[in-house]
Amino acid sequence: MTRRADLTSARLPRGFADRGQTELAATRAMTDKIRETYELWGFEALETPFFEYTDALGKFLPDQDRPNAGVFSLKDDDDQWMSLRYDLTAPLARHVAENFQKLAKPYRSYRFGPVFRNEKPGPGRFRQFLQFDADIVGAASVSADAEMCMMMADTLDALGLRGKYVIKVNNRKILDGVMEAIGLGGEENAGRRLTVLRAIDKLDRLGAEGVRALLGQGRKDDSGDFTKGAGLTPDSIDTVLSFLLVQSGALTPLQDVTNMAPAQRSEGDVMTFKTPEGSPSYFVESNQGIVDSLRVLFADNPTSREGIDELAQIAALAEASGYKRDRVRLDPSVVRGLEYYTGPVFEAELTFTVHDDEGRPIQFGSVGGGGRYDGLVGRFMAEDVPATGFSIGVSRLQAALRALKGEEEKATGPVVVLVLDRDHIGASMAQAAKLRAGGIAAEVYLGSSGMKAQMKYADRRKSPCVVIQGSDEREKGEVTLKDLVEGAKAAAAITERAEWTESRPAQVTVPEHRLVEEVKAILARRD
RNA sequence: GCCGCCAUAGCUCAGUUGGUUAGAGCGCUAGAUUGUGGAUCUAGAGGUCCCUGGUUCGAGCCCAGGUGGUGGUACCA
Numbered sequence: 001m002t003r004r005a006d007l008t009s010a011r012l013p014r015g016f017a018d019r020g021q022t023e024l025a026a027t028r029a030m031t032d033k034i035r036e037t038y039e040l041w042g043f044e045a046l047e048t049p050f051f052e053y054t055d056a057l058g059k060f061l062p063d064q065d066r067p068n069a070g071v072f073s074l075k076d077d078d079d080q081w082m083s084l085r086y087d088l089t090a091p092l093a094r095h096v097a098e099n100f101q102k103l104a105k106p107y108r109s110y111r112f113g114p115v116f117r118n119e120k121p122g123p124g125r126f127r128q129f130l131q132f133d134a135d136i137v138g139a140a141s142v143s144a145d146a147e148m149c150m151m152m153a154d155t156l157d158a159l160g161l162r163g164k165y166v167i168k169v170n171n172r173k174i175l176d177g178v179m180e181a182i183g184l185g186g187e188e189n190a191g192r193r194l195t196v197l198r199a200i201d202k203l204d205r206l207g208a209e210g211v212r213a214l215l216g217q218g219r220k221d222d223s224g225d226f227t228k229g230a231g232l233t234p235d236s237i238d239t240v241l242s243f244l245l246v247q248s249g250a251l252t253p254l255q256d257v258t259n260m261a262p263a264q265r266s267e268g269d270v271m272t273f274k275t276p277e278g279s280p281s282y283f284v285e286s287n288q289g290i291v292d293s294l295r296v297l298f299a300d301n302p303t304s305r306e307g308i309d310e311l312a313q314i315a316a317l318a319e320a321s322g323y324k325r326d327r328v329r330l331d332p333s334v335v336r337g338l339e340y341y342t343g344p345v346f347e348a349e350l351t352f353t354v355h356d357d358e359g360r361p362i363q364f365g366s367v368g369g370g371g372r373y374d375g376l377v378g379r380f381m382a383e384d385v386p387a388t389g390f391s392i393g394v395s396r397l398q399a400a401l402r403a404l405k406g407e408e409e410k411a412t413g414p415v416v417v418l419v420l421d422r423d424h425i426g427a428s429m430a431q432a433a434k435l436r437a438g439g440i441a442a443e444v445y446l447g448s449s450g451m452k453a454q455m456k457y458a459d460r461r462k463s464p465c466v467v468i469q470g471s472d473e474r475e476k477g478e479v480t481l482k483d484l485v486e487g488a489k490a491a492a493a494i495t496e497r498a499e500w501t502e503s504r505p506a507q508v509t510v511p512e513h514r515l516v517e518e519v520k521a522i523l524a525r526r527d
Numbered sequence: 528g529c530c531g532c533c534a535u536a537g538c539u540c541a542g543u544u545g546g547u548u549a550g551a552g553c554g555c556u557a558g559a560u561u562g563u564g565g566a567u568c569u570a571g572a573g574g575u576c577c578c579u580g581g582u583u584c585g586a587g588c589c590c591a592g593g594u595g596g597u598g599g600u601a602c603c604a
Contacts, residue, residue: 014595014596057604058604070602070603070604071604086603086604087604089604090604117603117604119602119603120528120602122597122598123597123598198601198602221530221599221600221601225529225530225599225600225601227600227601337603337604339604340604418562418563420562450562451562451563452560452562452563452564453556453557454563454564455563455564456563456564457564458564459564459565460564466563466564468562468563470562471562472562480562480563482563482564484564487563487564487565488564488565490565491564491565491566492565492566494565494566495565495566495567496566497560497566497567500563500565500566501560501562501563504563507563
C-alpha cells in the first residue's frame with residue numbers, strides 16, 4: 001500500500017466529465033436519429049482528427065505569449081503548433097480544400113464528435129463537448145441555406161421536439177447594410193461593427209433597453225462591471241433597434257413606423273412605437289410580414305436589400321415545402337458567429353422552460369446554429385468556395401432532452417448466475433454460456449460474497465433475473481429462476497420477515513435443460 | 528478575465544463568545560436470517576474540518592494568500 005500522504009488524488013481536470021452507461025445510451029439514441037435524418041437528406045459521413053495545425057483552424061494563430069488562449073495547443077516535435085479542434089467546421093474546410101478535386105460538388109457531408117475549448121467551464125458547459133454538423137460545400141444558392149434550415153427542423157422533429165423549438169433565420173447582409181447606412185461601413189469600423197453585433201446578441205438577456213445602453217455609451221451590470229458601448233448616436237441606435245424589434249411585435253402597426261421619418265425621432269422613441277393595447281399586429285405574425293416590413297424600413301441600402309431578398313427566398317422555399325413559421329421563423333435579432341458568417345444565419349432555439357432541482361426556471365435557448373460561410377474554404381485556396389452548414393450541440397441538446405423527459409430508465413443489465421458453491425463454479429459458467437448462446441446477456445457472479453450480497457449485486461446491476469443452483473437443485477437436475485422485477489413488486493406488500501422468507505415471490509424451479517427458454521419467458525414479460 | 532458568495536464523512540448538512548476524544552440523517556459493510564433484493568433491529572467501517580502560512584496558551588471557527596466550486600458579468604470560432 002502506498003502511504004496515505006503519497007497517494008495520488010483521483011480527480012478529473014476541470015471542465016471535463018466521465019460519462020456512464022445511462023448517458024452514453026442516451027447519446028447513442030440521439031445520434032442515431034440525427035444521423036438517420038442527415039442520411040435521408042443525402043449527406044455522407046466524414047471523420048477528421050481531433051488535432052489540426054493551428055493555422056488551419058483559423059482564428060487562433062500561434063501566439064508565443066498565450067498559445068492556449070481559447071484553444072488547447074501544443075508544439076509538435078518539428079516545432080509546428082497543433083491545436084485540438086474547437087469546432088467541426090474549420091476541419092471540414094481544411095478537408096475540402098485538401099481534397100477538392102476528388103469531391104463531388106456540391107459536397108454534402110456530416111460529422112460528429114468531441115470538440116475542445118479552453119475556457120471557463122460552467123454548469124452545463126464543458127471544455128470538451130459533442131457536436132453533430134452537416135454542411136453543403138460548393139452551393140452558392142440560398143436553396144442550400146433553406147435546406148439546412150429544413151433539415152435542422154426535421155432533425156429536432158425526429159428527436160421528438162416537434163412544437164418545442166423554432167429555427168430562427170436572419171441574414172447578415174441586412175445588418176451589414178444597416179450599419180453602412182449609419183456610417184459604420186468600411187474596414188476602419190470593423191471593431192465598432194463587432195461591438196454592435198455583440199450588443200445585438202444580448203437582446204434576449206438584457207432586453208431592448210440593455211441593448212440600447214450597449215449601443216450607446218455602455219452599460220453597468222449588477223456586479224458593478226462596466227461594459228463599454230459602441231458609441232452610436234441616438235438616431236443610429238433607433239435604426240438598429242427598429243431592425244431588431246421587427247419580429248417582436250413591438251413595432252406594430254407598420255404604418256406608425258413608416259409615417260415617422262428617422263430624423264423625427266428622438267432618443268427613446270423606438271419604444272413609443274409599441275402597439276397600443278389590443279391593436280392589431282397582423283404583419284409580424286407571418287414570415288412574409290417580416291419581409292414586408294424589412295423592405296419598407298431598410299430596402300434603401302443595396303446590401304440590405306440583397307439580404308432581405310435572400311431571406312424572402314428562404315422563407316418561401318421553406319413555406320413551399322411545408323415548413324411554416326412554427327418551425328422556420330424569420331428573426332432579425334439573430335446574429336451568431338460574429339466573425340465569419342457572410343449571409344444567412346440560423347439558430348435552433350428550444351422554446352420550453354423546465355425547472356432545476358431547486359425549482360428555478362432554466363431556459364435552454366440555443367441548441368444549434370449555423371449559416372453561410374463563403375470565406376472559410378477560400379482561406380486555403382485561390383478560388384472562393386461557397387459553403388453553408390449548421391452544428392447541433394449534442395451535449396446541450398441531450399441535457400435539454402433529459403430535463404424534458406426525466407432521467408432515462410437505466411438499461412436492463414445482464415442475467416446474473418449466482419455462485420452458491422464455489423466448487424461448482426464451472427456449472428455456473430456453463431449455464432451463463434448457454435444463456436449467451438441463446439442471445440441473452442448473462443454473467444457469472446465473480447465476487448466472494450454470500451448469497452444475500454449476490455442478490456443485492458444483481459439488483460444493482462438492474463438484472464432482470466437471477467439463476468440459482470444450490471445443492472438442492474443440482475441433485476435434482478434443476479435450476480431456480482427468480483424474476484427480480486416481479487419479485488420487487490411482490491416484496492413491496494410484505495412487512496413480516498417470516499412471510500418474506502417463506503413466500504419466495506416470483507421464482508420458479510425448472511429442469512436445467514429448460515434454462516434458456518424459461519429465462520426467455522421471464523424476459524418476455526419486460527417487453 | 529473582472530466582481531460576489533461558498534468549502535466539515537460517499538451524499539445532504541449541524542457544530543455555541545476560539546476550549547479536551549468533530550456529530551446527525553441518508554448511503555455503505557456485516558450480523559440477527561441454517562439458501563433470497565425489501566422492511567425492522569444491532570454492530571462496524573468511513574474525516575488532513577480544501578491547501579499553505581499567520582494570530583493565539585489553544586483554530587473546524589479569526590486573518591492573508593492559494594486551490595476548487597458556485598452566481599453574475601465579459602469573451603465565445
